[in-house]
Structure formats: C-alpha cells, structure tokens
Amino acid sequence: MPVQNLEALSRPLPAWHPKRWYFALARGLLQTVGRLSKGIRIGLEHGFDSGVMLDHVYANRAEGTGFLGRAIDRAYLNAAGWAGIRNRGALLEARIVGTIMRAAEAGGVVRVADLACGGGRYALNALARVGRRAAVAATLRDYRTENVETARANATRLGINATIEQGDAFADADLDRLGTVDVAVVSGLHEIVDDDARVKNHVRQVARILKPGGTLLLTVQPDHPQLEFIARVLRSHTGKAWAMRLRPMELTRRWLEAAGFVVEHAEMEPLGIFGVVRARKA
Incomplete structure (x- = not known):
C-alpha cells in the first residue's frame, strides 16, 4: 500500500463527509452494545490487533453477555478478516x-x-x-x-x-x-x-x-x-x-x-x- 494512502487513512475525514458519520456511528455501537461481545471487549481493552484478540479469533468460540452478546460475537468472528x-x-x-x-x-x-x-x-x-x-x-x-x-x-x-x-x-x-x-x-x-x-x-x-x-x-x-x-x-x-x-x-x-x-x-x-x-x- 502506498505510504500516502496509509497516511490518508490516519487523517480525520472532513466533518461533512458521510463516511465520517458512518464510522462515528460504528465506533459508538462498539463502545455500547458491542461490549456485550467478548471479542469486542478484548479489542477495546487490549487493541484489535493484539495477541489476546488473535487468540480469541483462533479459538473461534462465540462468547458474550447473554444471547445477544454471543450473537454479536459470532458475527464479529465471522468477519472476512x-x-x-x-x-x-x-x-x-x-x-x-x-x-x-x-x-x-x-x-x-x-x-x-x-x-x-x-x-x-x-x-x-x-x-x-x-x-x-x-x-x-x-x-x-x-x-x-x-x-x-x-x-x-x-x-x-x-x-x-x-x-x-x-x-x-x-x-x-x-x-x-x-x-x-x-x-x-x-x-x-x-x-x-x-x-x-x-x-x-x-x-x-x-x-x-x-x-x-x-x-x-x-x-x-x-x-x-x-x-x-x-x-x-x-x-x-x-x-x-x-x-x-x-x-x-x-x-x-x-x-x-x-x-x-x-x-x-x-x-x-x-x-x-x-x-x-x-x-x-x-
């Protein structure tokens, strides 16, 4: 990936950009309902690229608070990445x-x-x-x-x-x-x-x-x-x-x-x- 593209991803989007609103909503959901998922909690605490996170991904076992938490975790673990x-x-x-x-x-x-x-x-x-x-x-x-x-x-x-x-x-x-x-x-x-x-x-x-x-x-x-x-x-x-x-x-x-x-x-x-x-x- 070219350096300029990497740097561009690290810069904030303009306030009027629809993607900025979308990504802000996604961050808000992670910080609230997303915390019901064990995987998302791990990511918020340790980093989503951390070894603790990858261990949860390798285990591939949905865990969370209640049925909703486990459902969110399963969807999270099924992400393409x-x-x-x-x-x-x-x-x-x-x-x-x-x-x-x-x-x-x-x-x-x-x-x-x-x-x-x-x-x-x-x-x-x-x-x-x-x-x-x-x-x-x-x-x-x-x-x-x-x-x-x-x-x-x-x-x-x-x-x-x-x-x-x-x-x-x-x-x-x-x-x-x-x-x-x-x-x-x-x-x-x-x-x-x-x-x-x-x-x-x-x-x-x-x-x-x-x-x-x-x-x-x-x-x-x-x-x-x-x-x-x-x-x-x-x-x-x-x-x-x-x-x-x-x-x-x-x-x-x-x-x-x-x-x-x-x-x-x-x-x-x-x-x-x-x-x-x-x-x-x-």
Whole structure:
C-alpha cells in the first residue's frame, strides 16, 4: 500500500463527509452494545490487533453477555478478516509441522523460535502435531506480558513443553540470546509495522540467528477488504488507529533475497488476504 494512502487513512475525514458519520456511528455501537461481545471487549481493552484478540479469533468460540452478546460475537468472528486470520493460522501450522519434520531428517534436535507468538496457538498446535516424531526445542516469545501468559496457558492445556518468555523481536540483544536456530517463525508482526526500513532490516536480523540452510516462515498481507473501516473504527494495541500496512508479495521476496534467503514456497490462504512464505537461508 502506498505510504500516502496509509497516511490518508490516519487523517480525520472532513466533518461533512458521510463516511465520517458512518464510522462515528460504528465506533459508538462498539463502545455500547458491542461490549456485550467478548471479542469486542478484548479489542477495546487490549487493541484489535493484539495477541489476546488473535487468540480469541483462533479459538473461534462465540462468547458474550447473554444471547445477544454471543450473537454479536459470532458475527464479529465471522468477519472476512478474522476468517482469513484463521486460514493463515491453519496454513502456517501446517508449514511449521512440515518444516520441522524436514529438518529432523538430518538428525539431532530441531531448534525452533517463534519471535512474536501472541497467544501461541498455531505454533503450539504444530508442536502437538509433531509430537514424538521429532526432537524439538521450541522457544516462543512475545514482548507483551498478557500474550506470554496466554501462550503459557495454551501450552499447559496442550501438554507442550516449550520455553515461553518475554522478548522483543526487533532487539538485537534479545535475538542474540536465542543463539542459532533451525526454524524461525515471524507471524503477523510485519503487518502491524508501517516502517518499511524497519521490516527490511528485521529480515536481516532474523537471517543472522538462523543456521545455514535454516528456514524462515514469514506471513504477508498484500490485501484486506475492510482496510478503511478498520483504520477509521478500530484501535491497535498502541491505542492509535489500526492503519494496516499492506505489502505486495514481490516486495517481501526482494527483501528476503537481499538478506541472503532463497524463497522456496509462497502460498496465499483461500480468501487471498494473507499468505505464508517459506524461505531458506543460503
């Protein structure tokens, strides 16, 4: 998405614009009757792009106050963007399983790091599917305490033994503490960062912690059908408007290749909103 369009979504609409009235009404409904929905309450408290929010979306279980609250939550969870997120999670989960099993063929322990795990569902589900078929040492990180706590609860529920800790995916010192890994996962992180230079550099940072021949699994978001509604109505985990940065797949490919990766596979989920890229460190 061009920078000027992103900036335009962050600017208030003129007072006379009908869309301004529509979006104001939508915000009012979220703040009132919308609070009956658990998902909307989570979004208002933690941000609609937060790890806590995504964990509720992945669970896909309508919850709320009374029948109306549950009905609102079901409609909310059925939104195209959230359906795409669940598709992305299923696709990424399958890619994690396949990548671990392929790495395990070389023998030894496969070291996996999810650098911004949120509630950790897709990674933990993947580890559960791998089970005893491979020896895995997994580290799941997130920089927000509530996400780490959610991921730990999910790991306990699934009976998964993994290191789950707080860490900044963009901090060199935190990345260095991981040592070198066989598989790195970056899901849903770059999509909430609007600084292209920071994302491009992060690809290089991840390359540094991967072993030669190691694999990066990276999510991308080239499109979104509700872009303006989200930017005008919903708040992110920072408290600011949730103005997404859309990036074409080709741009991500160029950044990966410049960082020394070979893109082996790229696949979009069925709705065409999100994709998963598998890249090998040359």
